[in-house]
Structure formats: structure tokens, C-alpha cells
């Protein structure tokens with residue numbers, strides 16, 4: 001008797017236009033890899049779709065055969081949800097079309113796009129789609145989860161800028177959603193992750209922007225706590241055009257870092273001003289003079305340069321583990337706990353990433369989209385980043401320990417795209433008062449939980 005996956009392969013073979021890759025195929029080894037090496041899996045079949053009809057075929061056949069199925073855009077799921085052992089991967093990497101209507105300030109992009117291709121295409125028209133900060137990240141997973149980035153305060157979350165989705169649902173049919181059409185599903189797709197189907201096309205609003213002012217500096221020693229306190233007081237009153245991020249870490253061993261700082265705990269500061277440089281000057285002057293900053297730089301950068309500057313810090317194939325949360329306010333005690341934790345950080349590439357939300361993202365009502373939390377503006381992401389499998393337990397333990405120390409002061413909630421694969425119990429917490437509505441919508445569109453390799457919203461019957 002044939003196994004379910006063999007059955008699915010036989011059925012797909014005759015009618016699939018893209019590539020069907022199995023472990024014995026030459027391309028398989030490369031095609032199975034995803035960004036986080038901690039999530040190494042061996043799918044039995046990778047269906048690299050050539051277009052929407054292929055997606056429909058793969059969904060129908062896998063659902064009928066009962067095959068465990070993962071959906072992959074950029075493969076950057078920190079939790080490793082875009083692959084699986086022994087099942088099928090619906091790989092969208094051949095579906096990367098981007099089409100910009102400059103005059104209307106609109107973009108359509110396909111479900112396999114990486115952020116970089118959207119940035120390059122929209123910049124040809126002097127426009128931007130607000131997205132994440134690393135250009136090799138997949139757009140689908142990022143936008144469906146919500147997304148934070150450099151322009152969150154000015155233009156909202158990515159999902160706030162989406163006006164329509166086309167998707168293949170669990171029965172293999174195509175649906176279009178917008179504020180006017182299938183509005184419940186439209187609501188759920190803005191933050192609800194990959195729970196409702198395979199999105200094959202996004203339609204989104206764009207905004208004019210070509211360049212920004214970027215200021216960078218390091219703060220070390222006793223000044224780290226002090227700069228965090230300044231940041232905490234300053235950001236609630238900051239204009240939307242300003243974003244000031246702080247990463248706590250060991251200073252990297254690179255040429256742009258003064259030799260005496262390398263390997264020492266620092267707050268690495270990045271400030272952007274997305275507007276007239278003269279208007280932004282007093283803000284940057286103020287921030288970049290606080291707490292004896294070192295290696296201060298300030299320059300005008302193109303949007304594409306900004307969007308690619310962190311690409312090399314987070315390469316494919318390293319090992320990553322994350323835990324995240326929100327704070328309504330950041331107490332002195334939490335600041336001290338984070339700063340002290342740097343003394344024992346096991347990997348020089350690990351970072352405690354701090355961002356302040358608010359602005360346009362904070363002004364969207366809590367019930368307007370499925371996205372989790374807009375009321376607690378301080379976002380903390382603990383991101384371990386290391387190379388050797390032998391160091392897994394030390395790195396994972398460091399993140400878990402720091403998280404458990406900070407957790408009592410956090411407000412309930414978490415951003416689904418900053419969660420690891422072992423946090424399924426936190427998914428209802430991520431959506432809180434939106435949870436029951438999401439379960440209703442999931443039960444209607446995916447009653448058998450076919451799309452379950454995600455931060456999963458289980459339908460009622462399953």
C-alpha cells in the first residue's frame with residue numbers, strides 16, 4: 001500500500017507545473033534548508049509552485065491524502081514552521097512578482113516575495129511599503145503576522161497597509177478579501193499569521209520616501225542603564241518620524257567599533273529620522289549627545305541601504321532562539337536585569353532588541369485588525385544567535401532564564417513572529433480579546449486545521 005505522501009506525489013506528478021523535489025533529487029539538499037539551523041527537518045516532498053494553480057493542486061491533494069503540510073515564503077520563521085519531517089512543503093519561492101502602480105501608490109506582490117524585491121521595485125517610483133529590517137526576510141510570513149520595522153511609527157504595521165489578499169483556502173478554492181469582500185477573513189489575515197490559507201497575492205498602499213537620516217552610536221559601562229532610562233522617558237513624546245532602537249549586546253569585533261569596546265557590553269543605538277533632515281537635526285543632536293556615546297556617526301542613507309544594512313548580521317544557517325514580550329512601562333529593575341544579563345551572555349552575536357512602538361501603529365484600534373497588541377509600546381525581543389550545535393543548551397537556557405526574570409513585569413501579549421516553536425501555549429495570549437473571533441474564523445475556513453504549522457489557532461472541532 002502506498003503511503004499518504006507517495007499518493008500525493010503520484011497525484012501531483014502529472015499536473016504540477018513547478019518542481020517536485022524528493023530527497024533523492026540533486027536540488028533537494030539546498031531546497032529543504034530554512035534560515036534557522038535549529039529547525040532542520042527532512043520533508044518527503046517539496047512542491048515548488050510555478051503559480052496559483054500549482055498552489056491549489058498541492059493544497060487539494062495534500063488535504064485529501066491527509067499529508068502534514070508546511071507553507072514557505074522566505075523560510076525565516078524563527079520557530080521553523082515553514083518545513084516539516086516526512087510531509088510536504090509548499091514552497092512559493094518561484095512566485096516573486098512585484099507590480100507597482102506609481103501614480104496610485106499601490107503595489108501587488110506575490111506570496112513568495114522577499115522584502116528586498118519589494119523595496120527595489122517600489123523605490124523605482126520613490127515609494128515604500130513599510131516592512132521589516134532585513135531584506136532577505138520573506139514578506140508573507142512577516143506581513144501576515146503584522147510586522148514591526150523602521151517605519152512602524154510613521155506608517156503603521158505592514159498589515160495596516162494591506163488593502164487586499166488573494167488566497168488559496170483549505171479546500172483549494174481561491175478567495176479575494178478586502179474591507180468590502182469577505183471582510184471577516186480580511187480582518188483575520190491582518191495579524192493572524194498563516195492560519196487561514198496560502199496567500200498568493202497582497203495588495204498594499206505605498207508612501208513616498210527615498211532617503212532617511214541615520215544616526216548610530218555605542219554606549220558602554222554604567223551609561224547603558226542611563227541611556228535606557230533616557231530612551232524610556234523620551235520615546236512617548238517623540239514625533240512619528242523618529243525611531244530610536246537600542247540593542248544590548250557585546251560590541252562586535254569589527255572595524256567600525258573602537259578596539260577598546262570590542263567584546264564589551266554595550267547599548268548599540270540606531271536612530272532614524274524619516275523626514276526633512278533639518279527638522280530632525282535637534283532630535284538627533286539631543287539623542288546622540290546622551291550618556292557619553294562612542295563612535296557616533298550620522299549620515300543620509302537611501303531607503304534600500306537602510307533596509308539591507310543588517311542583512312549580514314543574521315545570515316542563513318546559524319542557530320537562533322527567541323522569546324519576546326511587551327511592557328507598558330519599563331521599570332528601573334527590568335533595565336538592571338537586562339544589563340546584568342549581558343555579563344553572562346554565551347554568544348557575542350546574541351542581542352536584546354528594544355523598540356518603542358506607538359505612533360501610527362499605536363493609533364489603530366485594538367479591534368480593527370487581528371494583530372495582537374498595540375497598547376504596550378515597549379517591545380523586547382531576546383534573540384540568541386550562535387554557530388555550534390554543542391552550544392544549543394547554553395544559549396537556549398540564557399534566553400529562558402532572562403525571559404523568566406523579566407516576565408512578571410511584562411504586560412500580557414506577544415508578537416507571534418517573535419515566538420519560538422515551543423511556545424504554542426502563548427498563542428491565545430498573543431491575541432487575547434481577539435482570540436474567540438479568530439477561532440470562529442479559523443473554524444469556518446479551515447475546520448480540519450490543515451494549515452497548522454504556524455502559531456496555531458485551533459478550530460473548534462479539532
Ligand SMILES: Cc1cc2nc3c(=O)[nH]c(=O)nc-3n(C[C@H](O)[C@H](O)[C@H](O)COP(=O)(O)OP(=O)(O)OC[C@H]3O[C@@H](n4cnc5c(N)ncnc54)[C@H](O)[C@@H]3O)c2cc1C
Nearest residue numbers: 073074075076077082132133138140141142147148194199
Ligand atoms: C533575519 C530576520 C529578520 C526579521 N526582521 C523582522 C522585522 O524587522 N520585523 C518583524 O516584524 N519581523 C521580523 N522578523 C520575523 C519575521 O516576521 C518572521 O520570521 C516571518 O515569519 C518571516 O516570514 P517568512 O515568509 O520568511 O517566513 P516563512 O518561514 O516562510 O513562514 C512563516 C510562517 O508563515 C506562513 N506563511 C509563509 N508564507 C505564507 C503564505 N504565502 N500564505 C500563508 N502563510 C504563509 C508559514 O506557513 C509559516 O507558518 C525577522 C525574522 C528574521 C529571521
